[in-house]
Structure formats: C-alpha cells, structure tokens
Amino acid sequence: MITFLSYGMAALGLTVLMRAGQVSxxxxxxxxxxxxxxxxxxxxxxxVDAVVVLLAxxxxxVVAGSLAAAFLSRYRGIFFGMLNxxxxxxxxxxxxKLYHWTGGTDGLRFERPTILGMALERGEFELTVLLLTLGLAIAVAWFVQRYFASAAGQMMSAIKTNETRLEYIGISARKSLAExxxxxxxxxxxxxxxxxxxxxxxxxESGYWIRSGEYVFIAILGGAGHAVGAFLGAGVFEVIKLVAAAYFTNAWQILLGTTLIAVIFFAPHGMMGWLQRRGTQRERKA
Structure with missing residues (x-):
C-alpha cells in the first residue's frame, strides 16, 4: 500500500508536466x-525524527529540481524528455561510483527513526508510515487538483495547446513550465x-531509467485529466504486477505492455479520461 500510494504521488508529478505536453x-x-x-x-x-528526514x-x-528547471524549461518535446x-x-x-558517500551499488542503510518522538517496533512503524502516506496522498491530490484549476495550472495547459499565444499576452511560458x-x-x-x-x-536503482519508465507508464495509464488518475493508474499497475508475477512469472512485462497498448487504443486520455467521458454520456442520456 505504501508503494502504491508513493508511486501514485510520483506519477502525479509526471502528470503535472503532461498538462504542459511534456514527458520526462x-x-x-x-x-x-x-x-x-x-x-x-x-x-x-x-x-532525528522521521518527519524531519522526510522534509529533508x-x-x-526541490533544490535539485529548481537547478534543473532553470536549464530544462527552455526545451520542449523529445529534447525535454531526453535531457531529463x-x-x-x-x-x-x-x-x-561515489561509494564513500552513497554506498555504491549496495546503497545506504539506516536505522528506523522515531516518528513524532515515538520509538516504534517494525509493525507499528510501518502502520504509522502507511497512515502518514495516506494522509499525504490525499493532501497532495487535493493540492494538485487545485493547482490544475488555478491560473498557474491553466498556463501549464496553455503551453501544450498554444504556447505562442501565451507569450503574446505577456506570460512567460518558460517561467510557468519551470514552476x-x-x-x-x-x-x-x-x-x-x-x-x-x-x-x-x-x-x-531508485533513480534508474526503468523506474522513470514505470512512473510514465502509470501517468499515461491513469490519465492527466484529474489528480486521482495517477493513483488509479498506480493501483492498476500494482495489481497487474502482482497478478503477472504470480501467474506469468517469465512474461509479466508482456502483460504490462499489452495493458498500455490497450489503454492507448481504447482510452487515449487514460482511465480517468475514460471514466469522465462515461459519466458525461450518462448525464446526457439522463
């Protein structure tokens, strides 16, 4: 559940860029x-407390993203995606390579920190992190949906539809994309x-290109029309992985690929777009 919610938040980050027609x-x-x-x-x-390490x-x-945005915000399309x-x-x-600081390919292991000053056993710790993750997921989805509806979010959509017109009315498309x-x-x-x-x-491996591809997969699967789509896509992605690992051990990638192809053909705006379209059709019939 923590992985599913975390993947949903990561895919939601990709959805923000997809609103501007950009894919990283x-x-x-x-x-x-x-x-x-x-x-x-x-x-x-x-x-140190777990809340502090999360903030860190x-x-x-954010610092790394701000530095990258200053450079990458001037590019669009395939150049934007490949530079990332x-x-x-x-x-x-x-x-x-930097084994002394990063632990190399073995990574860095650390002891379980306290949460709000409480030292918890593994089961209690994981349950608390799950509740924290669920709360953050709800807050993040609400924030992003409000962002989509705001002037800044509408400017991101305008970058995709007509960036030149955005510049003509005095709004910096580069600044909007950087934000x-x-x-x-x-x-x-x-x-x-x-x-x-x-x-x-x-x-x-947490920063490998395959993981980036999974985030893009989830964002496309869920659709960029609503913040909930990223979590819907993450849920379907995790279910497919679990089922495929259990019944198609040597061919689970084929099942994922087939699912993505089906979504692109039958629901080009993602699962959320398909659900919204179905809802609109029902309202018209009613």
Missing part, C-alpha cells in the same frame, strides 16, 4: 535524491523519501 524520461532521479537525502540525514543524526528529502528534491533522461543517467552513474517542474520534482522526491523511509534503505 528521467524523473526517478528526484526519487533517488529524496531517498539519499533521507538516508544521509538519518545516518548523520541518529536521533523533499527539500533536496541524460541527467538522470549521469546521476545514476555518479551514485554508483510546474519544481512542483513535479517535489512530488517525486516525496515519493522516493517515503519508500526509503519504510525500507530503511536506498539504492541507485
């Missing part, structure tokens, strides 16, 4: 940055921080 193939790097920040703070300050993970992702991928692969390689990019990096960083916290471990 390297956004898992912010999950890795958040996770390594959590591990580093927890190892350096053993008495999100802050590290390139930066993430450079980061992945560095994390694997959306920072929000996106914060959401993915929060997801990576939560996963690292509950596992007590972070490895370079």
């Amino acid at each position: 193939f390297g956004h898992a790097m912010y999950a890795a940055i958040g996770g390594y920040a959590v591990a580093s703070v927890a190892r350096s300050f053993p008495a 993970g999100v802050l590290a992702s 991928l390139g930066i993430s692969m450079v980061l992945f390689a560095l994390v694997g 959306g990019y920072v929000i996106s990096s914060a959401l993915v960083g929060l997801a990576g921080s939560l996963i690292a916290l509950v596992q007590g471990l972070v490895t370079p």
